[in-house]
Amino acid sequence: MAKNVLKLDHITMQFGGVVAVNDLSMEVNEHEIVALIGPNGAGKTTAFNCVTGVYEPTNGMISFYGEPMVCNHPQGKMKKLYKGQYYDEFNKVISPTPDQITKLGIARTFQNIRLFKSLTVFENVLIAKHMRAKQNVFSATLRLNAKEEQRMREEAMALLEEQNLAHLKDEIAGSLPYGLQRRLEIARALATDPKLLLLDEPAAGMNPQETKELTDFIVQVRDKYGIAILMIEHHMDLVMAIAERIYVLDFGKLIASGTASEVQDNPDVINAYLGVDEDE
Amino acid sequence: MTKKISTSTIISAALVVFLFALVFVLEKVMNPYSMLFVVLKKGAIYALVAVSMNLLNGFTGLFSLGQAGFMLIGAYTYAIFTIPADQRLSVYQYFDGGIIDFSIPVIPALILAGLAAAFFAFLIGLPVLRLKSDYLAIATLGFAEIIRAFFQWDALGPVTNGSNLLKKFPTFDSTIFPFAVAGICIALIVMLINSSYGRAFKAIRDDEIAAEAMGINLFKHKEMAFVISSFFAGVGGALLAMYQTTVQAMAFKSAMTYEILLIVVIGGIGSVTGSVIASFLFIACSEWWLRFLDTETFIGAWQVPLLRSGFRKVVFAVIIMAVVLFYRQGIMGNREFSVDRLLKKRQKFIEKQAAKKASKEGR
Numbered sequence: 232m233a234k235n236v237l238k239l240d241h242i243t244m245q246f247g248g249v250v251a252v253n254d255l256s257m258e259v260n261e262h263e264i265v266a267l268i269g270p271n272g273a274g275k276t277t278a279f280n281c282v283t284g285v286y287e288p289t290n291g292m293i294s295f296y297g298e299p300m301v302c303n304h305p306q307g308k309m310k311k312l313y314k315g316q317y318y319d320e321f322n323k324v325i326s327p328t329p330d331q332i333t334k335l336g337i338a339r340t341f342q343n344i345r346l347f348k349s350l351t352v353f354e355n356v357l358i359a360k361h362m363r364a365k366q367n368v369f370s371a372t373l374r375l376n377a378k379e380e381q382r383m384r385e386e387a388m389a390l391l392e393e394q395n396l397a398h399l400k401d402e403i404a405g406s407l408p409y410g411l412q413r414r415l416e417i418a419r420a421l422a423t424d425p426k427l428l429l430l431d432e433p434a435a436g437m438n439p440q441e442t443k444e445l446t447d448f449i450v451q452v453r454d455k456y457g458i459a460i461l462m463i464e465h466h467m468d469l470v471m472a473i474a475e476r477i478y479v480l481d482f483g484k485l486i487a488s489g490t491a492s493e494v495q496d497n498p499d500v501i502n503a504y505l506g507v508d509e510d511e
Numbered sequence: 512m513t514k515k516i517s518t519s520t521i522i523s524a525a526l527v528v529f530l531f532a533l534v535f536v537l538e539k540v541m542n543p544y545s546m547l548f549v550v551l552k553k554g555a556i557y558a559l560v561a562v563s564m565n566l567l568n569g570f571t572g573l574f575s576l577g578q579a580g581f582m583l584i585g586a587y588t589y590a591i592f593t594i595p596a597d598q599r600l601s602v603y604q605y606f607d608g609g610i611i612d613f614s615i616p617v618i619p620a621l622i623l624a625g626l627a628a629a630f631f632a633f634l635i636g637l638p639v640l641r642l643k644s645d646y647l648a649i650a651t652l653g654f655a656e657i658i659r660a661f662f663q664w665d666a667l668g669p670v671t672n673g674s675n676l677l678k679k680f681p682t683f684d685s686t687i688f689p690f691a692v693a694g695i696c697i698a699l700i701v702m703l704i705n706s707s708y709g710r711a712f713k714a715i716r717d718d719e720i721a722a723e724a725m726g727i728n729l730f731k732h733k734e735m736a737f738v739i740s741s742f743f744a745g746v747g748g749a750l751l752a753m754y755q756t757t758v759q760a761m762a763f764k765s766a767m768t769y770e771i772l773l774i775v776v777i778g779g780i781g782s783v784t785g786s787v788i789a790s791f792l793f794i795a796c797s798e799w800w801l802r803f804l805d806t807e808t809f810i811g812a813w814q815v816p817l818l819r820s821g822f823r824k825v826v827f828a829v830i831i832m833a834v835v836l837f838y839r840q841g842i843m844g845n846r847e848f849s850v851d852r853l854l855k856k857r858q859k860f861i862e863k864q865a866a867k868k869a870s871k872e873g874r
Contacts, residue, residue: 362726
């Protein structure tokens with residue numbers, strides 16, 4: 232059995248009275264591509280945001296390589312409002328900020344691309360190297376540690392070359408075509424040296440040809456960097472082609488999980504999701 | 512590293528040396544009371560403060576309006592610690608000579624002025640930097656006003672001399688001095704902007720959420736930008752005190768912040784060279800070129816209409832509106848004036864000419 236990279240334990244995310252994610256438990260193993268699917272508004276991105284520290288889950292625990300990373304239980308006002316289960320199991324409170332989670336080794340991309348639009352392609356990747364740089368603001372300003380800067384630049388350049396983006400290095404990121412912006416966003420996420428990559432709808436807005444290229448690209452990334460990938464995706468052909476396991480969310484609840492064929496045959500899933508999809 | 516010194520760096524360095532030499536020679540040759548030197552001195556000081564504000568507003572995306580407050584702290588710190596001990600009794604005449612009875616040299620005092628402003632910025636930043644855009648602007652503006660009132664408080668008289676003037680501290684005569692200090696400070700800011708931290712600041716400006724997802728600690732970096740910007744604003748304030756030869760909290764009104772904001776906007780938000788050029792232009796206009804608007808003028812017996820005290824400010828307001836409406840990018844936009852770019856442009860131009868020639872000959 233491969234090692235557990237990410238584990239969600241009874242995660243509930245409640246905004247006021249609205250339960251966006253309800254008692255979600257799932258896991259991602261090493262070197263695995265896992266997909267999280269579900270109709271619009273099912274709570275997939277909310278679940279992502281819980282993992283990346285954007286939101287603090289109302290209840291539950293998230294572990295990264297077996298270590299508790301995020302943990303919370305209903306407190307204060309939420310105690311009365313809380314509609315989920317498992318009150319007292321998670322009595323620790325750990326709520327790291329997104330940058331701390333990135334430092335641990337979880338990188339993400341965004342549903343609506345979020346590049347540093349006014350900076351160049353090279354700078355976009357270089358920024359990801361900033362958090363691990365061994366320098367402080369004085370040594371960086373006074374160029375006391377030129378080797379460190381040199382190393383960051385070389386690593387960023389090497390990554391761009393691996394991703395076939397080197398020829399675009401001095402282009403302004405915001406001026407790239409859509410497909411390349413997606414690629415750059417993934418390259419930038421990889422530059423943080425992650426162990427787990429979260430992709431939020433990587434194929435959104437892509438035509439079938441681009442989607443096919445992306446499918447191969449994701450597998451390549453996984454193989455090259457030996458990382459685990461968790462993705463949210465609506466393109467069923469992409470998901471069915473590469474996801475080793477699939478979790479299906481509907482109205483915040485997990486309704487099915489398993490391999491592509493297992494999920495496809497699940498009547499709940501067909502009702503909630505694939506049934507709708509066939510009409511399109 | 513030694514191999515990397517390119518022609519553009521050499522030319523840039525030569526330009527800087529030439530500029531300093533020019534100022535030096537002009538000062539020897541020209542009447543030292545010429546308006547030119549007023550503009551150069553005050554322009555250099557405003558350039559430093561404008562660049563420090565640009566570091567926040569243009570490069571980190573924090574819309575802060577506290578610059579006058581930090582300048583005030585710098586100016587007062589400098590003045591308080593440099594008034595010669597034997598002059599203190601006459602300066603602090605209402606407060607028995609004040610409670611400080613020593614003085615320190617100019618350069619350490621300048622650094623101390625920056626550190627004092629930076630320290631206050633650190634404290635204020637803790638609560639204030641959690642705010643965004645307009646709210647941050649309002650909070651920092653409010654802080655600057657509070658500081659101004661605070662320094663005029665009678666109970667602090669033994670230190671700040673209450674609402675009375677601070678004077679008789681060391682000043683400068685030569686234009687070279689503000690040029691050198693402002694030059695060094697601006698160079699440091701530019702080096703910061705071009706370092707890894709500068710890139711992190713720009714990342715925060717472009718997209719906070721993405722910056723955080725890249726492992727950049729938002730609060731730490733914002734606080735850092737805020738403290739560093741205030742440090743240089745403090746040094747700028749100290750230089751302004753030296754230039755004015757007296758310090759009074761009254762002078763550091765929010766109008767001063769707006770002047771600096773105006774310089775930053777006209778120069779181009781996110782351009783250091785833009786801020787520098789704009790600050791000299793602005794000071795030249797307000798102190799020299801547009802002065803005639805403020806004086807009643809007669810041509811023969813006919814009085815030129817509108818020209819009277821205060822009309823200059825009306826014209827300024829119109830210029831500001833014109834810039835904001837039609838020329839939002841400012842002089843430089845977010846580009847920089849650099850020798851490197853000029854050289855590249857020249858290269859391109861030459862290539863174009865060659866291509867033209869070739870195509871003509873081909874025909």
